[in-house]
Amino acid sequence: SQQGEEDPQALSIQEGENATMNCSYKTSINNLQWYRQNSGRGLVHLILIRSNEREKHSGRLRVTLDTSKKSSSLLITASRAADTASYFCATVILNAGGTSYGKLTFGQGTILTVHP
Amino acid sequence: GAVVSQHPSWVICKSGTSVKIECRSLDFQATTMFWYRQFPKQSLMLMATSNEGSKATYEQGVEKDKFLINHASLTLSTLTVTSAHPEDSSFYICSARGRYRGALNYGYTFGSGTRLTVV
Numbered sequence: 305s306q307q308g309e310e311d312p313q314a315l316s317i318q319e320g321e322n323a324t325m326n327c328s329y330k331t332s333i334n335n336l337q338w339y340r341q342n343s344g345r346g347l348v349h350l351i352l353i354r355s356n357e358r359e360k361h362s363g364r365l366r367v368t369l370d371t372s373k374k375s376s377s378l379l380i381t382a383s384r385a386a387d388t389a390s391y392f393c394a395t396v397i398l399n400a401g402g403t404s405y406g407k408l409t410f411g412q413g414t415i416l417t418v419h420p
Numbered sequence: 421g422a423v424v425s426q427h428p429s430w431v432i433c434k435s436g437t438s439v440k441i442e443c444r445s446l447d448f449q450a451t452t453m454f455w456y457r458q459f460p461k462q463s464l465m466l467m468a469t470s471n472e473g474s475k476a477t478y479e480q481g482v483e484k485d486k487f488l489i490n491h492a493s494l495t496l497s498t499l500t501v502t503s504a505h506p507e508d509s510s511f512y513i514c515s516a517r518g519r520y521r522g523a524l525n526y527g528y529t530f531g532s533g534t535r536l537t538v539v
Binding site: 337339344345346347348349392406407408409410411412413415 | 454
């Protein structure tokens with residue numbers, strides 16, 4: 305079953321604008337990761353944020369995590385046409401004992417289109 | 421960085437035949453392999469988890485006799501779709517979990533995916 309829900313499902317913006325995608329999840333997590341997928345290709349890891357972190361930056365990416373609301377956001381600043389892709393959040397679920405099965409489960413994804 | 425090689429990238433097969441998909445971790449040992457299935461414009465659905473030398477653990481609703489997974493070594497896992505039917509047509513992606521070059525933490529590296537079309 306899918307762990308997370310993302311919104312929006314699709315986002316269309318102009319180059320130079322910022323893109324914000326949100327992800328919500330249901331169970332306790334070890335960490336939350338964001339991935340990018342170009343059409344018909346594999347996934348590329350973008351950034352990981354641990355459950356004890358609130359915000360993380362990597363280049364033009366900014367990720368926030370609110371464990372009280374079980375939500376995360378990915379912000380891409382100054383978007384480029386090459387950022388056009390699907391973006392997924394993924395979580396490693398903790399079991400009842402607080403350890404991890406190691407299974408990475410994905411949200412529904414946001415399809416981002418950046419127009420030049 | 422860590423690389424997972426997945427082959428073939430696409431395959432067309434006749435209904436009733438079997439197809440094998442391979443995933444190799446090229447420069448690290450994959451203690452765990454995950455196999456996902458993805459339908460167009462949808463998310464990745466975890467099918468099964470396999471540890472080297474052990475039987476795979478399948479997610480609820482996934483037929484283990486239809487999707488055979490073998491994880492014979494720390495660098496190779498295969499998914500065989502047996503007696504394929506058109507409804508098995510999908511995009512299959514593997515993910516290897518391991519420590520790259522002695523890293524402290526485990527990372528996940530994805531293959532480039534296999535587009536299976538059953539006609």
